[in-house]
Amino acid sequence: MKTSDKSGAAKRTQKDYSLSFKLQLVEEVEQGFLTKTQAKRKYGIQGDATVTKWLQKYGNFDWENQVPKTMSKTPEQKILELEAKIKLLEKQKARAEHLAERADKKVIIFDMLVDMAEKEYDIQIRKNYTPDLSTSSKKNIKKL
Known part of the structure; x- marks a missing residue:
């Protein structure tokens, strides 16, 4: 040394x-x-x-x-760990529900604004869109 x-x-x-x-x-x-x-x-x-x-x-x-490797968890430790996971998941669920509720409210408000704009300016903002078949699909139908 x-x-x-x-x-x-x-x-x-x-x-x-x-x-x-x-x-x-x-x-x-x-x-x-x-x-x-x-x-x-x-x-x-x-x-x-x-x-x-x-x-x-x-x-x-x-x-x-x-x-x-050698440390196995006691049943009490496992229970505490699972309870902590449950609390975390409940918080995450509550947050997701809150965000979903906010998104729903935003959609309702947006629809109301579009309705008001359509009445106020006498224009159609929403389109009644029905998708037409593509030209290649039309050709296939005629062949049949």
Whole structure:
């Protein structure tokens, strides 16, 4: 192990990290005693991603599915989580209903304005549009 001139902290090389050291560090970080940055400083680890790689390799957290491997939720935790989801969905539903009601009111107001404009200016704004068949469709009908 080499010591750095500036900080006095020990600089480590890859050869210095034993498996037991890595497991100890991972355990400290997972138990919340240290953050990744604090562990890096405390043990003089130079690589920015080293601690993260060790956590992924040796830790209990399932990095692919973002769920802890060993920590199963108690029924109470599951209930609380589902209740929180229900509250969120109820808020989202209420917001969607509110927006739908506003949109309906806007349509009614727009129709009223169009009616008023048609009466006031004696013009037809709304078109009674009935789609005609396209020319290619007309040709196909004549052939039949």
